[in-house]
Amino acid sequence: MGLGAARKTMVVTGAAGFLGSHLVDRLLDLGHEVIGLDNLVTGTLENLATAGKNPRFHFEMHDVRQPLRVHPQVVFNFACPASPVHYQYDPFFTLTTSVMAAQHLVELARSTRAVIVQASTSEVYGDPAVHPQTEDYWGHVNPIGERSCYDEGKRCAETFFFDAKRRWGIDARIIRIFNTYGPRMALDDGRVVSNFVVQALRGESLTLYGDGNQTRSFCYASDLIDGIVSMLNPASIDGPVNLGNPTEFTIRQLAERVVAELGGELTFKPLPADDPKQRKPDISRARALLNFDPKVSLEEGLRGVIADFRPRVAATAAR
Ligand code: UDP
Numbered sequence: 001m002g003l004g005a006a007r008k009t010m011v012v013t014g015a016a017g018f019l020g021s022h023l024v025d026r027l028l029d030l031g032h033e034v035i036g037l038d039n040l041v042t043g044t045l046e047n048l049a050t051a052g053k054n055p056r057f058h059f060e061m062h063d064v065r066q067p068l069r070v071h072p073q074v075v076f077n078f079a080c081p082a083s084p085v086h087y088q089y090d091p092f093f094t095l096t097t098s099v100m101a102a103q104h105l106v107e108l109a110r111s112t113r114a115v116i117v118q119a120s121t122s123e124v125y126g127d128p129a130v131h132p133q134t135e136d137y138w139g140h141v142n143p144i145g146e147r148s149c150y151d152e153g154k155r156c157a158e159t160f161f162f163d164a165k166r167r168w169g170i171d172a173r174i175i176r177i178f179n180t181y182g183p184r185m186a187l188d189d190g191r192v193v194s195n196f197v198v199q200a201l202r203g204e205s206l207t208l209y210g211d212g213n214q215t216r217s218f219c220y221a222s223d224l225i226d227g228i229v230s231m232l233n234p235a236s237i238d239g240p241v242n243l244g245n246p247t248e249f250t251i252r253q254l255a256e257r258v259v260a261e262l263g264g265e266l267t268f269k270p271l272p273a274d275d276p277k278q279r280k281p282d283i284s285r286a287r288a289l290l291n292f293d294p295k296v297s298l299e300e301g302l303r304g305v306i307a308d309f310r311p312r313v314a315a316t317a318a319r
Contacts, residue, residue, distance in 0.1 A: 002032065002232060003073075003074065003115060003233070004229055004230075004232035005234035007031050007032055007033065007073075008025050008033070008072070008073040008126075009032070009033045009034075009038075009071075009072040009073055010030050010032050010033070010035070010070070010072055010073065010074040010075070010076065010077060010166075010294055011034075011035045011037060011070055011074070011075045011076070012024050012027070012035075012036050012037070012075075012076045012175070013032060013038070013062075013064050013075065013076070013077050013079035013093060013101065014037075014038060014040060014043060014064075014078035014079035014080065014119075015034075015036025015037055015038045015043070015051075015059065015076055015078070016038035016040055016043025016044055016045055016046065016047050016048055016059075016094035016266070017038070017042060017043040017079075017082075018043075018047070018082075018182070018185050018186070018189075018193075019076060019077075019082075019119070019177075019180065019221065019224065019225075019228075019236055020036070020038070020043065020047075020078040020222070021036075021047035021048055021051070021145055021184060022182070022184065022221050022230075023049055023076055023078065023196070023201070023225055023228060024048065024051045024057065025051055026229055027052060028054050028056055030229065031172055032050070032056070032112070033055075033056045033058075034056060034057050034058070035057075035058045035059075035060065035070055035072060035203075036048060036051065036058070036059045036060070037057050037060050037061075037064070037068070037070075037079070037204065038059070038061065038062070038064040038079070039061060039062065039063040039064075040061065040170075040274060041081065041083075041093070042081045042086050042186065045059075046264065048086045048297055049185050050125060051224055054177045055208075058261060059298055063099065064077070064079040064100065064101035064104065064109050064234045065096055065097060065100040065315070066075065066104070067104045067107065067265050068104055068105070068108055071112050071114075072112075072114055072234065073110075073114055073115065073144075074114060074115045074116075074117065075105060075108065075114055075115070075116050075117070075298075076117045076119070076228070077099055077101055077105055077116060077117070077118050077119055078119045079082065079097060079099050079101075079144075079229060080094065080097045080101075080119070080150070080153070080154075081093075081094055081097070081150075082121070082150075083186075083189045083190045083191045083270065083292075084146075084150075084190060084191070084282065085188075085189070085191075086146075086189070086190065087148070087149060087150040087192025088146055088147075088150075091146075091148075091149035092149070092257055094149040094150055094153060095149040095150075095152065095153040096153075097153070098150075098153030098154055098156065098157045099153055099160070100174050101154050101155060101157070101311045102118070102157035102161060103160060104130040104165045104170075105118075105161075106160055106161065106164040106168075106172075107154070108143070108165070108172060109147070109164065109168075109170035109171065109172065110168050110170060113135055113138060113171070114174065115131075115169070115171045115172075115205040115232070116161065116171070116172040116173070116226065117172075117173045117175065117231050118152050118157060118158070118172060118174045119175060119176070120158055120175060120176045120177070120240060121150070121151075121154045121175050121176055121177055121187065122176055122177065122178040122179070122279055122281065123141075123147065123150055123151040123243070124139050124141070124151065124154055124155050124158065124176060125141075125144075125176075125189070125276075125279070126139045126140040126141030126142065126151060126274075126276065127140050127141075127274060127276040127280065128140055128276065128278065131278055131280060132246065132248075132280040132281060132282040132284040133242065133279070133280070133281055134177070134284075134285075135237075135239055135240050135241065135282075136295065136313060140222065141155065142274050145273055145274045145275075146272070146273050146274060147215075148149070148273050153223070153231075158174055158240065159178065160175060161220055162174075165238075171236065173231050173232075173241070174239075174240040174241065175227070175228060175231060175240070175241050175243050176222065176240050176241065176242045176243065176281075177215060177243055177244065178217055178219060178242065178243065178244025178245070178279065178281045179191075179192075179193075179216045179218050179220070179244065179279070180219045180221055180244070181193035181194070181219075181220065181293070181301065181305060182220055182222065182301065182304060182305060182308075183221065183304060183305060183307075183308035184219025184221075184309065185305070187212055187309065187312060187313065187316065188303075191249060192216070192254065193218060193254070193302075194305075195207060195257060196254065196255055196257065196258040196307050197262070197305050197306055198309060198313055199264065200258050200259065200262035200263065200264040201262060201268050201306070201309060201310060201313040202313060202317070203264070204264075205264065205265045205266060205267035206255045206258060206259065206264055206266050206267065207267055207269050208252060208266055208267070208268050208269065208271050209250060209268075209270065209271045209272060209275065210251075210268075210270070210271030210275065211252075211268070212250060212251045212252030212253055212255065212268070213250050213251075213252065214250065214267075214271075214276065214277050214278065215248045215249060215251070215277070215279060216248070216249065216251065216279050216280075216282065217245050217247055217248045217249070217279060218224075218245060218247075218248045218249065218254070218301070219243070219244045219245035220245070220292055220294070220296035220300075220304065222296065223245065223294035223295060223296050224243055224244070224294075226294075227241075227243040227267035227286055227290060227292040227294075228243065230290040230291065230292065231290065233290065234289055234290070237289065239285075239291060239315055241286050241290070242281040242282060242283055242285060242286060243281070243283070243286055243292065244281040244283065244294075244298075245281075245283055245294040246280055246282070246283055246294075247297075247298070248278075248279075248280040250259065252266075254298070257298060257299065257302060258302065261303070261306060262303060262306065275290055
């Protein structure tokens with residue numbers, strides 16, 4: 001029986017964020033007791049509106065740079081600004097959030113034997129020289145660039161957990177999350193799917209950075225959450241696991257999909273520094289280990305985002 005099967009007390013850090021809140025909802029659906037921690041720097045309590053009605057959910061304001069005061073059986077660490085706009089706003093905060101949380105979670109795992117599921121990222125591969133990216137690729141990351149506070153913070157967190165696994169035998173399970181989109185993304189998140197949908201709904205031009213030929217692979221939130229919760233099924237997991245949708249699109253193709261749904265025009269802006277030219281996960285490991293199989297097509301997923309964003313964008317216009 002997997003770790004996720006019996007009812008447990010689980011902590012989600014970053015619970016009020018886009019992915020954290022979807023994870024909270026799923027864990028509650030599975031019957032667990034869930035403690036959500038967040039400092040509300042990028043997350044909002046609106047994302048926890050459904051969870052808040054459930055007596056098995058408890059929320060605490062908490063900054064993961066401080067030690068955790070809870071004693072759960074499982075911690076999902078999703079606390080960190082994740083969009084380039086948000087994580088570059090205060091790079092010192094971003095870097096220390098990843099690194100200090102890892103330190104505190106290692107201490108917690110040593111003293112309580114809690115299982116840690118760490119949200120790492122495809123950014124650990126940087127601007128990759130290997131395509132698609134497999135977990136054994138070490139990456140091509142600028143240590144002193146504008147993205148480094150996020151990339152190196154997440155890499156350092158992985159180092160913390162792997163040293164602690166080797167030295168103290170803690171049970172830390174690392175997922176490397178590739179580009180994910182879905183309902184509840186912040187309208188000002190700055191990432192490409194939310195930007196394009198918000199721009200199209202407002203009748204503004206869609207901003208393509210560079211020539212739009214760079215690629216990404218977009219995973220719908222519900223598919224990703226399937227993979228995250230299944231990380232508790234195997235008795236143990238050693239190396240990191242890529243989670244994402246392996247269907248690759250150019251950013252221009254994404255823009256054209258959004259225009260096909262909502263209309264709009266394209267405008268070109270300079271490519272940000274160190275912007276990866278291509279990204280696509282090799283998910284063989286997740287398929288074999290977790291039966292992970294993302295199902296939602298970009299077309300279907302975009303419709304889900306549009307349905308969620310339309311009233312929220314209209315509400316901002318009415319203010
Ligand atoms: N991008 C774009 N227009 C936007 C926002 C992003 O063309 O309004 C591009 C960005 O340069 C990158 C890709 O879309 O090549 C994905 O960017 P995002 O910020 O969503 O995530 P990343 O994968 O870079 O972390």
